[in-house]
Every structure is written in C-alpha cells, then in structure tokens.
Amino acid sequence: MDPILWLLVLFIFSLAIGILAPLAGVGGGVLFVPLSAAIFPFNIDFIRGAGLALALTSALSSSPKLMEEGLANLKASIVIAVVSVASAIAGSIIGLWVTNKIPQGKYYIYLTLGIVILLIFLVMLKGRVEFPEVKKVDSLSQKLGLYGSWYEPSLGKVVEYKFTRTLHSIPAFIGVGLIAGMFGLGAGWANVPVLNLLMCAPIKVAVSTSMAIIALNTSAALWIYIIKGAVLPLIVIPTVIGMTIGSRIGAMLTVKARPRVIRIIVLVILLVSALVNIHKGLHGLGMV
C-alpha cells in the first residue's frame, strides 16, 4: 500500500477510536494497542510505542483543565509517580527485551496482551462508587496532606474529599506501571479503580488524577521507546493527530449520544481483540 494511503488509514482508524473512547469511558490506547496488534502488520514494538504516545497526548491534553478545576490531585499523582514511573520504565525495558532477545518473544507479548485486555474487560464490567465514604484516613495520607476539593455543578456545591490507604495502594500502582510500560497502555483502566475503590477518591477525582499519573508514567516509559527506535513517525504522527481530533469530537458527542450502547460496542471490540491476540500468541507458540 502507498505510504500516503497508510497515513490516511491510520488517521481515520485513530480518529474513529478517538471518537469512540470518550463515549465509552476508556482511554484511546486501550483500544488502539490490541486492535492494531490484531489487524495491522506492524511489529508489536512499534504499536506499543504509538500506544504510549497516544496515551501521553490524551493525558497531556486533558490534565490542565482538570487541574484548574481542582479535580486532578497533583500531590497524589507525585506520590504515586515515585513508584509507578520506575515500574513503567522497567515494564518498557522488559517488554522490548522480550520481543528483541527471546525467540518468538512477540508471541508471548500477544498472548499476555490478550490476557491483560481480558482483565480490562472484566474491570470495566465492575461498578464504581461516585462518592466513596472515607471512614478513617491512614496516617501516611494524613501526613502527605492528600485531600482536596472541587465545585460540583450537578450538586451546586463544593465537594471535599480525602485519599486514604496510600501505602496499601502502592503495590497496585507498581503493577499498573509495569503493565503500562510493557504493553504501551495508558492504564487509566487500572488507576481509576485503585484510586476510587481502594483510596476512596470520588470517581471524578479518580479519573482526573489518573490522567495526571498517566502523563508522568507514560512520558518516562515513552523515552525508552524513543531511545530504542520503537517510535515510528509514520505510525505515530497520523495516530496522535487523528486521536487528538477524534477525542474532541467524542467529548462533544458524549452530551448527545447514548453512551450505554457505545460502551457495549466497545466492550465487544475489547473482548474480540483480546481473543484475537490470545489466539495469535498461542498460534505463534505452536499451542493451537
């Protein structure tokens, strides 16, 4: 296929993902990586590099407004980033090592990516709590001053919140960072439940703080991919631009469209792409 045609295909593909993702309440990278791995001929190394660039760009685009509104908690992001940046870097190094040093390494990545996407599918089915009740704030969260407030227009008042169980959440964020770097995913799907269900952040704060964490995590992990040459401009440029435009359209449509139907469609897409990647991995390893 002609290179210009590839630019167009990737632009339209990521534009469509950019529109769908906000309507379904997922990050673009979570759809882009498994779908591209399932249907495009690029090596998984370049797909993960593009996935991280996508996740980073959407986190960078949305974080400033969320910070201005008091929804994204920068302090919590910095605390979490200390461990998750290190694990995201480790994940990137391990991920590229597996595909480049282990024979049939890419099939192990396909297989584990498929399993991770299945996990995301299950996480997405689980409910979230809009305003979790904080019965007791642990001493670490208290000492770190992990609290904040924002004006909630639907309630017409300022809502105050507190984070708790900071220490308990650290192992979860280490795992999240590792997966993000290894598979090129933004990992909001995992950050949000940890922030919301474990650390008791209200759902809006959890989503917004997750964006700030993704910005810090993926930027560090992406450096590994840049330095190793796994960021191919021919793939990254049209996808980042397409996704940036698409997510703006998606955000506007969220007001009018029926997100429930779209969420079901996206869940089906996720499930199918997970199964295709698992099959690709097992087939490549000669297991099916």
Next chain:
Amino acid sequence: MRVDIPEEYTIFGKILKIGTFVGIGILIVSLILYLINAPSYISLENVIKTWDLPVSKFWEVNTGKGYGGLSELVNIQYSDNIGLIGVAILSAVPLIGLLAILPKLNLVYKILAILVIIESLIVIIKPV
C-alpha cells in the same frame, strides 16, 4: 463558584498546555512534510516493507547498524525526525512541569518530585 487552586497546580497545568500545543504543532508540520514528499531518514517504502520486524532488526536492516538513540534526533533535515522531535517534546513536558513547580513544593513533595525527575533523567541520559 470556584475553589482555591494551589499555585503549583496552575503552573504545572499551564506548562502541560503549552508543551502539548508545541509538540502536536511539530507533529502536524512533520505530517505536512510527509504529504509533500520531503526526504525522510528511512524511505517510507522501506519503512512499510520492514515494519513487521522487531525494532532492533528493523534498524539493522534499514541502516546497517543499530539505532543511535537520542543522537538520531539531531538529523532534523528529515521529515520523520522532525516528527520524533515532536514526540520527544511531548515526553519531556511532564518533566519540565515538575522542574518548574519544584520551588513551590514543600520539602516532602520536593524530595518526591526530585525522585520522579531523577528516575526519568536516568532513562534519558543513560538508557539500559
């Protein structure tokens, strides 16, 4: 009704906004250069022929040597490298943001932010 937002939040947000604008702007310039067939470091035809290879093999096949890391970014006469600079700027933005808010943070957060900055800088300066 608005809540009081700490100054470091506003500064960090502003830097992310400006950096993203610059990074995406450079990506758009690079896309335009692709569309007008400006010379690229590796010809687009070769990229397409070999993009199914693992990254180490890809660079071996296309350049006869491995990838030179950050030093490759200096070749800004090529359209693809201009795009890479755009991506590098996007990757550097959160780090610049943290550096900018350091003076505004209290001692504990200053230490934590410095740790995050060091982790990222190690990767950039001395990659594994």
